[in-house]
Amino acid sequence: MTTLRRTMTISLALGLPLAFAGCGGSAPAESRSAAPxxxxxxxxxxxxxxxxxxxxxxxxxxxxxxxxxEPSPMISGSGAGEEWDALLAxxxxxxxxxxxxxxxxxVARDLRDQICDxxxxxxxxxxxxxxxxxxxxxxDGEARCDSARDRVDDRC
Amino acid sequence: xxxxxxxxxxxxxxxxxxxxxxxAPADWMGEARAAHARADEALEREDRGAAREALxxxxxAEVPGRVAKEDARVVRQDVAFRLSRLALxxxxxxxxxxxxDEGLNEGRGRDVFTANLLVARGRALExxxxxxxxxxxxxxxxxxxxxxxxxxxxxxxxx
Numbered sequence: 001m002t003t004l005r006r007t008m009t010i011s012l013a014l015g016l017p018l019a020f021a022g023c024g025g026s027a028p029a030e031s032r033s034a035a036p037x038x039x040x041x042x043x044x045x046x047x048x049x050x051x052x053x054x055x056x057x058x059x060x061x062x063x064x065x066x067x068x069x070e071p072s073p074m075i076s077g078s079g080a081g082e083e084w085d086a087l088l089a090x091x092x093x094x095x096x097x098x099x100x101x102x103x104x105x106x107v108a109r110d111l112r113d114q115i116c117d118x119x120x121x122x123x124x125x126x127x128x129x130x131x132x133x134x135x136x137x138x139x140d141g142e143a144r145c146d147s148a149r150d151r152v153d154d155r156c
Numbered sequence: 157x158x159x160x161x162x163x164x165x166x167x168x169x170x171x172x173x174x175x176x177x178x179x180a181p182a183d184w185m186g187e188a189r190a191a192h193a194r195a196d197e198a199l200e201r202e203d204r205g206a207a208r209e210a211l212x213x214x215x216x217a218e219v220p221g222r223v224a225k226e227d228a229r230v231v232r233q234d235v236a237f238r239l240s241r242l243a244l245x246x247x248x249x250x251x252x253x254x255x256x257d258e259g260l261n262e263g264r265g266r267d268v269f270t271a272n273l274l275v276a277r278g279r280a281l282e283x284x285x286x287x288x289x290x291x292x293x294x295x296x297x298x299x300x301x302x303x304x305x306x307x308x309x310x311x312x313x314x315x
Contacts, residue, residue: 103312111305118275118298125282125291134288137295144302151309 105156112152116145180220181227187214188231195238204242211239215258226265233259233269240276244283253280271300 119141126138191214198206215235219228236259243251256277264270274297281290 103308108305108308111301111308114271114301115298115305118294118301121278122291122294122298125287125294129288131288131291134291137291141295141298144298148302148305151305155309155312 103155105152108152108156112145112148115141115148119145181223184220184223185231187217188235191235192238204246208239208242211235211242215239225263229262229265230267230269232262233273235259236262237269237272237276240273240280244276244279249280249283253277253284256280266300266303268300268304271297271304274300 119138122134122141123138126134191210194210195207198204198210215232219232236255240252240255240259243249243255256273259273260270260277274293278290278293278297281287281293
């Protein structure tokens with residue numbers, strides 16, 4: 001589930017900006033504004049999240065808003081009860097799937113390995129040179145490598 | 157990592173190539189795909205010169221005005237990274253560094269494209285004997301990868 005969602009996220013981040021740039025009749029400026037937002041969604045930026053939240057609130061059907069009036073049934077007619085139950089069951093299944101979702105560990109391990117490989121390379125250079133800034137980068141890299149290992153071990 | 161993303165990039169390129177409404181960006185993306193394919197074919201027959209020519213020709217070509225800036229950046233950075241790697245494999249550290257810097261001059265993002273170019277820059281600098289500068293480039297790449305890992309877990313927490 002998560003792998004699929006992650007793939008979709010990355011597809012959206014990489015694919016949609018490219019696709020909109022090519023397929024949309026929009027002006028270049030519109031395409032440019034779309035690309036960074038989509039990229040933020042990959043890199044953990046907040047832009048996409050906030051926009052999504054706002055859009056979600058705006059898009060809420062009027063019938064779903066709190067109201068003092070009695071809500072009218074969304075499904076009416078024969079068999080409505082069964083359909084409603086099926087809908088609720090499907091929603092519950094979906095919610096359960098999301099709750100048990102785990103991070104994409106293949107990508108996480110790739111990133112951890114990259115971090116630690118680079119840290120090792122930096123420290124090898126630091127061992128051969130007296131440069132204090134390289135020594136500092138080595139210490140920082142080692143700390144980030146240890147942290148990456150811990151985070152990946154905890155989650156994967 | 158890049159291998160994992162490549163099919164997605166190619167799918168996106170294919171989607172663009174098949175889109176007739178706005179031919180210029182689609183054609184340009186198609187040219188990028190074709191350049192990579194020509195380079196692959198050349199490398200299969202161990203003709204590194206032809207591979208580099210194919211990629212260089214694409215990189216030197218003008219980007220259509222309607223291609224979004226960020227889209228142009230990542231596509232050109234991917235080509236520049238490959239050119240830097242080919243140059244380094246040929247023992248041409250100066251050319252490898254030049255291609256890494258050409259790619260980075262397109263702009264920097266917190267993404268694998270920029271991180272790859274920083275690693276390429278570090279390798280080129282190391283080959284030139286400039287180890288301290290190489291360590292700085294590696295560290296910049298490391299920080300991007302660390303941020304990407306953070307983002308991956310934060311995204312999962314948000315779910």
